[in-house]
Amino acid sequence: MKSLWTLNRYFWRYRWRFAIGFFCVGTAATFAVFPAVFIRRAFDEVAVAMTEIGLAGSMASEPLKKALLIYSLVILGMSVMKGLFTFLMRQTLIVMSRLIEADLKDDIYAHYQSLDQAFYLRNSTGDLMNRISEDVSRVRMYLGPALMYSINMLFSLTLTLSFMFSVDVKLSVMTLAPMPLIVWSIYRVSKLINQRSTAVQAQQSAISTLAQETFSGIRVLKSFALEKGQSERHLISANASFARNEGLYRVNALFMPLMLLLVGVSTAIAVWVGGQGVVDGRSTPGVIAEFVFYVGLLTWPIASMGWVVSLTQRAAASMQRINDFLQAEPSVASEADTIAPSVIQGALVVDKVSLTYE
Template identity: 40%
Template sequence: MKHLSAVNKYFWKYRYRFFLGIFFVLLSNYFAVLAPQITGYVVNAVQQQLPGAKTPTARPVNDGLVNTFIHWVNGANFSFTGLVAICSITILLLAVLRGVLMFFMRQTIIVMSRHIEYDQKNEIFRHYQLLDTSFYKTHSTGDLMSRMTEDVSRVRMYTGPAVMYLINLISLIGFCVVSMLRKDAMLTLYVLAPLPILAITIYWVNSIINRKSEKIQALLASLTTNAQESYSGIRVIKSFVQEKAMMGFFQKNSESYKKNAIGLAKVEAIYFPSMALMIGISTLVTIFMGGMQALEDPTKVGLVVEFVIYINMLTFPVSAIGWTASMIQRAAASQKRLNEFLDTEPQIKNEVIAVDEEKVSGDIHFDNVSFTYPHTGIQAIQDFSLTIRKGQKVLVIGKTGSGKSTLAQLLLRFYDPVAGEITIGNKPLKELPLRSLREQISYVQQDVFLFSDSVKDNISFGLQEPAALEMVEEAAVFASVHREIQGFSKGYDTMIGERGVTLSGGQKQRISIARALIKNPEIIVFDDCLSAVDAKTEFEIISNLYRFLHDKTAIIITHRIFSSFKFDKIIVLENGSLIESGTHEELMARNGYYTELYRLQLTDMKEAGHKEEA
């Protein structure tokens, strides 16, 4: 239950609905326990009409409202038929009144739970977006989705039905037991004697349910992850003809989930038979012990009838103890999983309070920066120093795994360096607001991601305000994708499939470039974003970028050398260290790694040209 304390803030937020719902619950159950007392009065009144009826020696103990009603009925001198009729109508009215109050009970508490579900999902999604890149590298998408859907739904069952039924059963049991004790304390003790056994059974079963619920939720998260990865990688699965293997893997996980879910259902099945057994025993005890008393004192027949009605009234709330306890246990297990993520603090966050509108300068300085990935222990950058002046164009090249992409991620503060410091405009990155920093830097990632939205909305994604079509088209022209977009069925309103599956690799890369250019940023980083375009298109894009980037700071990360683009500085990385730095002419004169790569690229281009001529 301690895990569920995290939702108490929502109960307080919707306290008016919550307390109003409690009021309706108490009021409906109060009127419910009046009906057995009126029934007992009617039975005794009927008995008094029988020949040789014995006059009661003691006045029955009833609720004040019932005593007022009986006093009125006795004073009205109804006939026997009229007495039965007026009492029947009164019992019917009490039932209708209770039904109306129960309607309002659901309209307050259940509706409150829907508001809480809405708020909780928003809180979780908001927190997910605050978490940094390293978190997402160590947690699966399926698990994140499962916690936000299945776990939140189970918590809602606690904040709504479970709370409502818990208050309902406590109040109804309380009203019934108090009424029974006022009538006959000894008979009440006999009737309620089986209930402690029921309580022990509930406690034992709940402990098992709690353990099984946690395991089932973890298995469900694994199953969701399996399905999500299969859908995302369907082309790979089909191309390698692994449908059968993936189906077998899914069936294995699904079988494990099914077995545990069935096991939980079997455990829960103990509840209702045990409830029925205990209620049945209580009813038999009531009839037996009450019948013994009625044989000695016939005026207690009404009391026996009243107690039987009370026991039947207790059937649902007592049986609901197991169901409610099960919902609470499941909700506690789910909230525990939610708390694990909600209590996770992002490692990358604003260190100081700063003004969001603060402009960043194009001057960038890496000072002895080192970085090791926390989840793998791989050192990606080691003692790296570099100064980039405002407006300079820098080319970063190196072998795969040399740390090129890591530089870009450090610059956008997806990670913080373990040693050294990065500054922009002589200001450390940690002193710049994250929002301001990332709004003014455009990053074209190596792994292109497009949303299931229109081409226009994908290009204008990074803008705070809706973009005019002219702005979108201008960015697309610079990215050399405008003509192809015009050829789509609906032009810029064409819907892109999930992750851009309806587009070619080159089209996705160029749309992502347009998305970066439309922001008109101070700094722009291209991370190997032209790997899927042909040489002619690459030359066209580079020419357009040269015009667009004339007054901007640009970092272009690639495996290839763009001979048509004049860079102010070219740096070569190897194993996270800077091994060469300078202009094209300076590096060619050194006859090092850059020279070797340049000559190799020229050779490949000549061979490709000969093949085209052939």
């Protein structure tokens, strides 16, 4: 994860875009949570009306209809505002990630130009191309979607949990009981994701290198009739890549079903415990509806937690590979204060010179 700290200078370069995006995420999350309050009030007013004047009377009650219309318009207005700020959120943070992606590619290419021939003898062309394309794309996914959903998760969880505990502490604790299991699952799987993501990227570089060598040496392969052997090498490399990707996606596939299962358990707990509270007179039907809404709000932040961890782990592995090249220095480097002579004079004498080839 330390490899991602090298991206801080890019964040500082686009700090105003990031600040605006951060504000839009918080505002969108706020408009997403507040409708739950009006849903509770609407359910409670309907429940009170049915208790006092019966079902037929409540259906004909003009004050109740007016109140429900107001609640509906308020919820609709908040949904529209949420959609607007969600759009602005993507227009700021996702565009920022694209700009940083372009800057990172420019920096990598500029660094490639400063390295000496020995570096290119040690590293294959396919690996160089893979790090400036595939690895940078994975870093971009961290800078864009992963970062955006992380901020959204922070705001959503903070606001939702605050509202839940302000309404009913006991019901909140019971509803959130599966949360430690979610955290433990993410911790266990994140290590596997990082290891398998690194293996996938290494194999991708091997495939790129093999393809580049094949195309550049196609005449030699044809001259010596080596096409069949080279095809088998490609097949072996592709199968190895398939196996590693399959292993990675098997781990990723554990997250979503697990999250949805635990969220379903939380919903059942909210209905069961909340229903007992209504029977005992400690709660109202509106509170149950409100908590079911809150559990729905927690579904995506909790479900996306695994996806965000996966993107972050992949980006960390890719950024480490990029940093390995960005930290490479030419074997013969000029000092910062070196001045190139305008005119070269004198004679060159070569005496007792040897060459060692690595």
